[in-house]
Amino acid sequence: MNPPGFTGGTLDRADRVRHEPALLAAAVADSKARLLVLNGLDPALDDHDRLVWTNLAAAEGDLLFLGVDEGAPRFASALPEGVRPPATRSLALFGMLDRFTREDAALYAAARSLVDWHARHGFCAVCATPSDIFRAGWGRKCPNCRAEHFPRVDPVVIMLAELGDRVLLGRQPPWPAGRYSALAGFLEVGESVEDAVAREIEEEAGVKVRDVRYVASQPWPFPSSLMIACIGVADSDAITIDVHELEDARWFTRDQVRRALAGDPDAGFLPPPPYAIAHTLLTAWVEGS
Incomplete structure (x- = not known):
C-alpha cells in the first residue's frame, strides 16, 4: 500500500x-x-x-x-x-x-x-477579546478571561463501499472530467468513525454498509482535516444519489480500479491523484487490505 x-x-x-x-x-x-x-x-x-x-x-x-x-x-x-x-x-x-x-x-x-x-482564530471564542500567541505558536491565550485555545483538526471519514469484487465511487462536479473517488464527509458530534462511515455512504449514495474497517489516515491541510480512510461491506448495489453532494456514483470492478491506478486510459474512470488518501485507499482495496 x-x-x-x-x-x-x-x-x-x-x-x-x-x-x-x-x-x-x-x-x-x-x-x-x-x-x-x-x-x-x-x-x-x-x-x-x-x-x-x-x-x-x-x-x-x-x-x-x-x-x-x-x-x-x-x-x-x-x-x-x-x-x-x-x-x-x-x-x-x-x-x-x-x-x-x-x-x-x-x-x-x-x-x-x-x-x-x-x-x-485571532479572537477568544469565549469572550471575543483579541487573543495573544503563546506556547511558541502552538496556542492562543485570551488576556481578558484567560481562556486558552489550541490548534485542532477536523476529522473526516473517507470511505469505500465494497460488494464482492466491486467498489462504489462517486464524483463531484468541480473534479476533472472522468474522475471518480471515494465518498467522504465530516464526523458529527457524538458519532464514532464507524457510524459516520455508514451514515455518509447512505446519505450520499443510498447504500447501507456494515463491518467497517480502518485502513489509514492522512493530515489534509486545507485548512486542517484528518482524513480517516475506511472500507465498509454493502449488502445491495442499489444507488440513490444525493444530488446536493454528488454528480454521479457507480460501481467499478477490481480490475477497472487496478487499471485506473496504473494509468490505463481505458479503465473507465480517472482515479484520484497519488497524494490523496483516496488513492491509498483504492490501492489497499485492490491489494485486498
Whole structure:
C-alpha cells in the first residue's frame, strides 16, 4: 500500500521548546534557524522542487516554531495582522502537490495548517477579546478571561463501499472530467468513525454498509482535516444519489480500479491523484487490505 501524502515527515516537533521560553529564545538565536518561505499560504519551491527557507529576519508576522529538522530550528511566520487567508487553494498550489518530496509535504502540511489556524482564530471564542500567541505558536491565550485555545483538526471519514469484487465511487462536479473517488464527509458530534462511515455512504449514495474497517489516515491541510480512510461491506448495489453532494456514483470492478491506478486510459474512470488518501485507499482495496 502506498503511504498517504503529507505523511512520513522527519520533523522533530520538540515539544519542550514550546513550554520553556529559554529554549525558544535559543532556537530563535540559533544561526542555523530558518524561516519557511510562503506566498500567503502557498510554498515556494526551488529548482529541485524542495521547500525554500530563509533567515528569520524576513518574518512579517509572529514567529511560529515548527520544530527541528536536519539539526536546524524551523519556523513559519503568522500572516501579518489584517491579512486574511485565502478561502480556497490556489491554482499554483495544485501544480505543486505532486512534486513535493514526502518529507517536505509533511512539513508544509503542518506549517500551512498552523499559519491558517492563527489567521482564523485571532479572537477568544469565549469572550471575543483579541487573543495573544503563546506556547511558541502552538496556542492562543485570551488576556481578558484567560481562556486558552489550541490548534485542532477536523476529522473526516473517507470511505469505500465494497460488494464482492466491486467498489462504489462517486464524483463531484468541480473534479476533472472522468474522475471518480471515494465518498467522504465530516464526523458529527457524538458519532464514532464507524457510524459516520455508514451514515455518509447512505446519505450520499443510498447504500447501507456494515463491518467497517480502518485502513489509514492522512493530515489534509486545507485548512486542517484528518482524513480517516475506511472500507465498509454493502449488502445491495442499489444507488440513490444525493444530488446536493454528488454528480454521479457507480460501481467499478477490481480490475477497472487496478487499471485506473496504473494509468490505463481505458479503465473507465480517472482515479484520484497519488497524494490523496483516496488513492491509498483504492490501492489497499485492490491489494485486498
